[in-house]
Amino acid sequence: MTRTVAVIQARTGSNRLPGKVLEPIEGATSLLAYQCRRLRHIPGIDELVIATTENPDDDALVALGEAEGLRVFRGSEHDVLSRFLTVADATLATTLVRITSDSPFRDPAVIEACVAAHRAHGAEYTRPADGHLPKGLRAEVVETAVLRQIADDPATTDRDREHVTLRIRENREAYRIHTVTFPENLHRPEIDLSVDTPADLASARAVLAELNARNWPVDTVHICRLMDEKRGPNASLESLAS
Template identity: 35%
Template sequence: MTESQNRTSKKVIAIIQARMGSSRLPGKMMEPIMGQPLMYHIIARALQIRCAQAVYLATTDQPIDDPLVELAQKMGLKVVRGSEDNVMQRFFLAIEDANADYIIRICGDAPLFDPEFMDQSTAAMVDREADCIRPICNGPSAYQGAGPISRRALEWSREVAPDDPRTYEHVTAYAYDHMDRLKTVPFDIAPAFQGEYKLSIDTPHDLEFFRNLYAHLYKPGQIISLEEAVQFIKKSKPAMAD
C-alpha cells in the first residue's frame, strides 16, 4: 500500500475538549473575543483541519456546558458528553462513534493552534503508521493547543495507566511521556516557531492579551495565522516569547 492509499484508508477525527468549569477563569469558553465566544474561535480553527473527517466536541454531561453544546451543533460539530472528571472517557465516546484510527486532540483554551501543522504532522504519522510525532527542535515551540495521536496509543495508555491523571485528565500526556514504548516519527519544527510562548487562556490577564491580539489581527470569516500571531507577540510583548 502506498503512503497516499494508507492515508485515505485511515479515519482521522479532531476532538475539542472543553467545559465551562475552570478554577482560574470560570466560563472562559464563552467569553467574547471580537464579538464571538472563545469557543467559536476554537471551532473555526478546527474546521480548517483538512485531514479531519469529522470534528467533535467532547464536553461534560453537566447543564453548565449546554451553551457549548448549542454553539458546537450550530457550527456543524458532533457532540459527545460524559464524565466531568474523566476526559479520556469522553474521548473514547467520540473515537468509538467515529471508529477513528487517529485523533487530533484540541484544547479548548488555546486558540492559536495551527491547522496546517495538524495536517502535516498527522499525514507524517499516518504514512508511517506511527503513534505520535517526535518534534525536532531546541526546546518548546509555538505549536501548542493541539496534537495528533493514534487510537492505539490512547488505548495503550488507558490499559497500562488507567489511574494516572496524565491518562484520564490530560489524555495524551502519558503517551507523550513514554514515547520510547511507542512508534514515533520525527518532525522538524521551523526555527521561526521555536521558543517559549504562553498561548493558553488561563487567567483574566491572558484573556485581555488575546483580545488585544485579535483586535489587531482578526478578520471576520478568517483565522489568524500562527505566523502572524508569533510576529505580533514578539513585537508587542517580548516577555511572552524568547
C-alpha cells in the same frame, strides 16, 4: 479504513476563569466558536467534534456545538481519556487529534503538518518537536488503538486518564513517536497563547485585534512576528495587552 477525527475537549469549569470558553474574543464570537470556525476544514481531518462533560453546566457547550454544525459528545468530567474513546467509538476514528479549547489560535497549518507526518511515518503518537512553536499552537495526533491499550491497562492512573496522552509522553520508549520540526523563527516556547486567566483573555483579544488591524493572517508565523515587533524576542502574550 482509516479515519481521522479532531476532538476539541471543552468544559465550562475552570478554577481561574470559569466559563472562559464562552467568553467573547471578537465581537460576540466566543473562544470556542472562534476555534470551531478556524478548525472546521483542515486537509487530512475527516471530522471536527467537541467532547464535553455530563455536567449540566456544559449544556451551553452542546448548544454551541450544534449551532456550529458540529457533533458533540459527553462523558466523564475527569476521565477525559474515556471521553476520547467515546468519540472514537461513535465516529469510527482510527486516529484522533487532541485539541484543548483554551487555545483559540490553534493553527490549522500546524495540525495539517502533524497529521501528514503522522501518517507518513506510521507513528502511534505525533507532536511538534520540543522547543518548537509557542504554547497553545501545538498539536497532538494519536492512534485510537494506543488510547484503548492505555485505558485497559490496570497500571493507568487517574492522572493518566485526565491528561489523555500523558502516559505516552512519559514513556516514549514504549511507543512509535514522531516529532515534527518547524522553522527556527517559530521556535518560541516562551510564548504562551493559551487562555487561563482574565489577563490571558484580554491579551488574546489584543493579539487578534492587532493582527486584524494589520490584515495579517491569524497563524503561527504572524503571531511570532507580532510578538517580535511589539515587545522584542522575549515578548509574552500578556505584554501585548499592557
